[in-house]
Amino acid sequence: MTHDDSDADSDRDASPANERFETRAIHAGQDPDPETGALMTPIHANSTYAQDRPGEDRGYEYSRTGNPTRSDLEANLADLENGSHARAFSSGMASINTVLNTLEAGDDVVAGSDIYGGTHRLFTQVYEQFDLSFSFVDTTDLSAVEEAIQDDTELLWVETPTNPLLQINDIAALAEIAHENDALCAVDNTFATPYLQRPLDLGADIVSHSLTKYLGGHSDVIGGALVTDDPELDEQFGFYQNSVGATPGPFECFLVLRGTKTLPVRMDRHCENARQLAVWLEDHPDVSEVYYPGLESHPGHDIAVRQMDDFGGMVSFELDATLEETSDICAETEVFTLAESLGGVESLIEQPAAMTHAAIPQEEREASGLSDGLIRASVGIEHYEDLRADLQSAIDAVLH
Structure with a gap:
């Protein structure tokens, strides 16, 4: 089985401009610089930006809040995942942490029993002390997931393929279970990448990535991302992205953009x-x-x-x-x-x-x-x- 660019898959792989994934990977979110014609996204190594008058900026005021190189990366990632919004972070763990920031004390999370050890550590050794509870179940067993979900469950956390046993979780079925119980479904898509799998198309609410891995692709950058179709969720992610400050630098964003092209x-x-x-x-x-x-x-x-x-x-x-x-x-x-x-x-x-x-x-x-x-x-x-x-x-x- 190989990635298929045939007309039969054009609806899935094509953007509104009817461009296939390979084309979007190179061009989405990345127009030549309007002033110089530079083909590659410039590395905007700025901490702050000049304002015309107090409170009147040109779209950017401080690079923790927003940076043009990061904006191009976020636009690229949102497009590749068939999402409308994306936020980039300093690591994959920072992106997962941001999802947990949106929860409140007393909330419950159901997660797969086969997940990355760092995610398990974040859940149990960091967030349990803030009165979040976590249930780890075999997410390939839909009945076990249904039994694990409680009245206070707000999030179903899924990896597929899982790390390290490469279990396959049915995203559409799990998203349906989450939504029937008024919970969000988040999918860590790091192993598959949007080239092989697009969880938002299957009903997931949030897609998480470690950009360090395949999207960067050259073992030279650390980064993370969250993609969603929900503007309210994206607004929350943006608030914590800015407030906590776990954002990637412009050079890291440039490297990931280089990675997504190939x-x-x-x-x-x-x-x-x-x-x-x-x-x-x-x-x-x-x-x-x-x-x-x-x-x-x-x-x-x-x-x-x-x-x-x-x-x-x-x-x-x-x-x-x-x-x-x-x-x-x-x-x-x-x-x-x-x-x-x-x-x-x-x-x-x-x-x-x-x-x-x-x-x-x-x-x-x-x-x-x-x-x-x-x-x-x-x-x-x-x-x-x-x-x-x-x-x-x-x-x-x-x-x-």
Whole structure:
């Protein structure tokens, strides 16, 4: 399965100007500079802006409140997600934090049990002390989600594909459950990107991104974003964006804009490599389980086919190995770099139990399926055969 630009998909992928995603990725929100004709969005390295008279500015007064480079990025992201409003933040965690800022003491949040460890930490170790409650459930089980929602539940937080087990959640069904209970549905779309999946089109109220990952795409920038179609929600996000001040600088915004221009071609290669690697791993004698939604054996494959245009560049797999052996395999790779994060052009490998999800208590981590033998790979755009050979060499060095 590959991203389809055929006429059959034109309604989904086309803007009002009937432009396809690849065209919008390069041009949306980014006109040449009217004064100089500069093709690339200028880096507006300003903290403040001259005013004509007190209180009469030309659209910008202070760069925490608004910056032209950031505005172009926000317009680009809103367009790619088929949304009307976007806000950029200094990190993905800052964007998630902003969603929680809109809640009040006593509110409840239902979230997936398989989510990024940093999100889990923010929920439980930061916001629980402010009298927010969090219920973690298997969001692939719609009945479990319905049972978890209470009268005071205001938010359903969903990742899909999830981190790190790559579960697939039915966005349309979950959004419907949230709305039936007067709650908002927020989807972290970091793993899929808007090139592969657009949650707002499926009924979600909020889309969250770590711009650090695929949208930036080159492991050289930290950023986050929220996209919505709701102007009242966007106004709240803008208030906290300005009041708290967790905003990206103009250079960071420039780098992400550079990244979104090549998002389609990069994602095509990420998906191609990940798909081949997952097929190979599924038949590997030392691998007990492969988690990749592009495999027909994946329990969420049919949903992924329905709501995604391709299956992404993330592959997780489980070895019959101890924590130490798994750590050694990750350390033995040479083409794959042992590092946290994901979504860059280079392939990364990590052990969730000891790295990205170490903040989750061991008992809770194991209950959700995060074993000591689990490895998560962010499959880059190198040559597939080099990636396969590197993994085989590392496995052989430790297990044979």
